[in-house]
Amino acid sequence: MNFPEEMEVGDLIHNINPDKELSVEGNLIFHGRLKNTVSKDLIIKKIKKSEYSKYQERIDREVKATIESLKLKNVLNIEKIVESNNGEYCYIAYEHFTGTLATSIKASLPIKLILFTATEGLMHLHDKCFIHRNICPGNIVICEEDQQLVGKITDLSFSKCLSDDKQASISHDFSENSYSAPELIKLYDSNREFTGKVGDRVDVFSMGIVYFNALTEFNLFERDGKSVEKNILNDDFQPIYKTLNKSKFLKNYEVPLAEQLIKSMVQYDPNLRPTIKQVLNHPFFWSDNQKEYFLFVASQFIQGIPKIKQKFNFKHPGFNDDGQTTWVEALDDEVKKIVETKRAGSHK
Template sequence: HGNSFIPPQTRREPHAESEKRGETSVKQRRQRFVSDLVRDSWMETTFPEDDVVCHVSFESNPNSRQRRVRKEHRWRRCRKLGVGTYGTVWLEESQDLYPHVKLRAVKEIGKGLNECRNIDYNRELEAIAKFSHPNYVHCFVKSLGWYENESAIFITMEYHEKGDLQKYLTKKFPETEARTITSQLLEALCYMHDNGFAHRDLKPGNILVMETSPIWWVKVCDFGISKRAQEESTALRTTAIGTKYYQAPEVCGMYSPDPTSEEAHEEADDTVYGVSVDIWALGAITYYLVTKQHAFGSLQALGKYATKRQSFPIQPLVEAGASDSCKDLVRQMLAVSPGSRPTASQALRHPWIEEKFISSPSEDDATDSPWSSPLSDNTNPVPRNSWPTPLSEDVDSVPSNTWPTTLEK
């Protein structure tokens, strides 16, 4: 894999004019990131050899008045952790004698063709830095900083050895555990949507596991940058992205509102992804956790449902013993019309989610875990019209097509 790790023209060689020009270009690239969050998370980096990077920092003792001391931190690439549609994730090990962090994950996102290099990454890098703030790290995988060369952007992240949720999908989840995971993901989506971001590729492979059964703790990763970069470079709209089992009908070009409806008026361009695609994806994930079956196992099945030639697949939920409130929320999240799906904040106040705080998983549930038959849940259903009224500020009010695509000069 050494050939894929191309050193940029940023190494400090005293008599190499081309290297100096490369160094200047890196500074110029950095200056285009107007956000303080993005600039502050940038890592000055050299590439001394294949599979090794060296980050330069200036550190000082806060209790001392001495000048800051220049320090170098080296990382060596160990192995490939995974390959996604838009990037490769590597495991790297610190070469420092007494490292503060021994292992990290680094996502490499290729910049692609020359025309892609004018893409503005500021919005996405700002999100990565923002959601790494202590206020959000319980929901998102923390970034440790970012750097780039001419061919790729590299995002460093905390490494979690328990892996992603996909590897745990071997059996049905007890409903209480499925509810715990769903509520945590809804909280993460609230933060993203409130800040004008849609994930657009939410799936078990993009959900990292901190703690397992019976009291799960999961975090969202891989949000925004790679998908947005592809959209800007190819004007992607209705071309399906992500994993088919979690794609909303509008992502696959299977849904268009009635041109006379209010929804059509509000969504002048109904082919542009909105934040409601994340609600659909989470509904599909919850459905699978409870039933160990995909709600729509093929694009054909999804197409029939989207065109009302097939009803909602309720039977697997019934056979799994899902409670009425669980079935109700999943069905609402998997509504064909994006406008009919609850927002993340509304879903968090659904009776099924609120039950989490009344009957959260306990040690007694461990006998049913991991991933045996779902718990029996005889919760009385609560009609949707009895939910609390929506928040005064709709967190899903910022459509993705209104995000800035270029920086102001």
């Protein structure tokens, strides 16, 4: 892409006018490309050299983490870092994206797909023994791939490498409080620095809040006029089902699944939270065909052994909390018809 007014900095060429929608927190964002190329568009962040020096350790960590995770699906890559000719600024060039989950108009986005693909990116980081520590809507970017919009994880400047005990030592910096896990917040001192160890479930907690925010446009822990940080520490969050039930992004039958998933992700005890792989395998993300097939197989199993029905007495999200509703009885009439149709077809 050629821009009408361009500026050349080292190996980078960028539009002279910044993108106002993408430029946040004092950082100017430009559209550009590498010199001598015409096909690959980049997003270029311009920051002062003094700021670069101040956070050089963090930025270098981001580069290292990105190199380690190069080519990982749904993790935004850094293509190049150059210094301005006068040495006053640094330019960080990222692969192209159209916006973030924080700045984009959600009504036009395939929210579930973006959440799923961004979570895939986080899973790949965890597989490489990195934790992100700063998962929030602003660090999930929207990219176009294969003619569809997907979410990618970005800003690895707070990332840490896990040791053999699956923990990471933390010191001298902090991440986004309103999306931070309680075990992370508890490590803060009065100087907004902290020291201690955390595991990869801190990212699961943060992603759970991101899910709720993306589906409802509210922060899960923003209530009663108290600070989000205090509510996180007190395990005090909004009524999930009631708020999700008003979401324009969910079908009625998806609300209980979303509630159960988010509740599990924001458990106060990190050991009770699912892994990021378990999040991706949750029925909330199943296709209609997957759900239908599961119901068919499960109903065949249950109906084939009548006595086993008694073992399925449990509380079901979205139904009466009497503990007496069986799994079979909880199926609505429409799903029962689908199951019966499938069962009848299997005997032909």
